[in-house]
Amino acid sequence: MKEDFLHYVWKFQKFNTATLTTTSGDTIQVIRVGMHNHNSGPDFFNGQVLIGGQKWAGNIEIHIKSSDWFAHRHEIDPAYDNVILHVVWEHDVEVYRKDGTAIPTVILKPLIPTEILNAYHTLFKKDQKWIGCQQRFHEVDDLTMNNWIERLYIDRLQRKSELMMHRLKELNNHWEALLFEMLAKSFGLKVNGEAFLSIGQSINFSVVQKCRKEPETLEALLMGQAGFFNSENDDPYFESQKENYKFLLRKFQLDATSVIIPKYFRLRPPNFPTIRLSQLANLYHQKQALFSEIMNVNNSSQMYEVFKISALPYWGSHYNFGVTSAKNKRVLTKKFIDLLIINTILPLRFCYDSHLGKDDTETLFTMAQQISAENNSITKKFNDLRPIAKNAMDSQGLLQLKNEYCNAMKCLQCAVGNQLLKA
Structure with a gap:
């Protein structure tokens, strides 16, 4: 009890x-x-x-x-x-x-009543169930489930917003700098997210602004901080970028001691850190007012246009320095942009709106609902219980449900658990 x-x-x-x-x-x-x-x-x-x-x-x-x-x-x-x-x-x-x-x-x-006690004991029975209510999860009516997922999505945005606001204070309320760091983390995906974040945090954003006019210069800055030029390679582009970084290192007194070195292990070539850092550099070269542009976009189609960029030309035939591969523009795919929108753009928009005292959650809901649901182990298991994850708002809400309620056995604070106890 x-x-x-x-x-x-x-x-x-x-x-x-x-x-x-x-x-x-x-x-x-x-x-x-x-x-x-x-x-x-x-x-x-x-x-x-x-x-x-x-x-x-x-x-x-x-x-x-x-x-x-x-x-x-x-x-x-x-x-x-x-x-x-x-x-x-x-x-x-x-x-x-x-x-x-x-x-x-x-x-x-x-x-x-006995029936309420039995329902309670079923929810909290210690066995090998994935979630306490998995045998009855399908019984919850659609209205309750949809409203609860919407509330969970807001909770998830609020949690991410709190983390962003804490970092924003450390950046002296520099929203552009915050966006750069958050995008850097997202470009690294799950494997290199923390490594890319450490790269972004190792560079004062004023340096990024000074280097963004020349995409090769900004690329050299990012890759140099990642430690890519600590080795030797007779590739002409490698040598050129290495010299470029040496100049930047002296000019801006850069420090990379706190940087986590990116990994290649188990990554498909399009997700290699070389490709993702080059794409990030080209994004900031092409979009001189990226924060403002992102804050004024109101649908996913427009957001896809914002991120319609590729890696720099050298990487069209390379994944690593000095190793030639089949030619491809190395553009950001729709699936990758969806992850950027879900994990960075929408939470940052929510954070910025809250900072301004503005409520624009309907726009954020609409954009999230225009994006396909994430396909991961949690959403797959929920969909096995009932077909529920139709879009990104659903999948984000389900992640919040599993991590913050199911795993913590907070069934009595959950709309699903409450309805099942009342049934």
């Missing part, structure tokens, strides 16, 4: 209230359950109850056992002086106020 379940039972009055009495035999009528408190202090604020015909207004505390009151040291905490009712699963000791009067206690254990 968990206190969260008792919170749920009290909040929604999921027990027999017809003959409700205290442990001392006084009748109880619940007028107001109170406001659920998720922070420190009593569990429900400003409740109202009639006890033996006398109206009481104050806070309500819930525990598994009455003795938890003392285990949690509430008897010495002034925040609990105004508790008017103690709601417990089991009553094993009387609890008193500072003036010596007993706090009225209600025992829930004999009052909760």
Whole structure:
């Protein structure tokens, strides 16, 4: 038994209230359950109850056992002086106020219907289930599921926004610099995301702005910071870019000691760090006002145009320095741009809108819904339970559901778990 379940039972009055009495035999009528408190202090604020015909207004505390009151040291905490009712699963000791009067206690254990208890135990049964409700996940109605996924997507945007705002303060509110770092991380994908982020953070954005007029110069800056010129290669382009970087190193007093060296292991050639860094360099060469442009785009089609770029010409016939390959423009694919939009652009737009006190979530929803759902192990398993991930908003919401609720067993804070308990 968990206190969260008792919170749920009290909040929604999921027990027999017809003959409700205290442990001392006084009748109880619940007028107001109170406001659920998720922070420190009593569990429900400003409740109202009639006890033996006398109206009481104050806070309500819930525990598994009455003795938890003392285990949690509430008897010495002034925040609990105004508790008017103690709601417990089991009553094993009387609890008193500072003036010596007993706090009225209600025992829930004999009052909760068997079907609700069975549903609760099924959700929290310790077995090899992928998620607690997987046997009944398909039973939740579409309206509840769609509204919950939308809420989860907002939660995910808010979480990412908080991380971005923290970094923005470190960058002295330089939004362009923040965008550069976030894009760098996204260009690295899962394998090299942290490595590319470390490259972006190793370069003051003012240096990027000074180098962006010549794409080869900006490419040399990024690849040099990545450590690509620490070896020897007789390829003419390699030698030229290495000299280019040596000049930049001296001019801007660059430091790459904190950079994580990118990996090639298990990467397909189009995702090699050489190709992705060259594409990033060319993007910033071609888009001199990238942040402004991104903030003013209102649909995914326009966003695809923003990112319609390729690697520099040398990489059209190379994946590595000095190794010739079949010719190809090495453009950003639609699938790759979708990942940029999902993981960087939409969260940054949400962050920027929040900073301005602006609510443009409908535009963000529309853009996310215009993008195909992500195809990963989590979305695949949810789709096995029911066909649910239709677009990127759905897949992002499902990632939030699995990581923040299912994995943490927060079924009682989840719309899915709540509906299944009510069923």
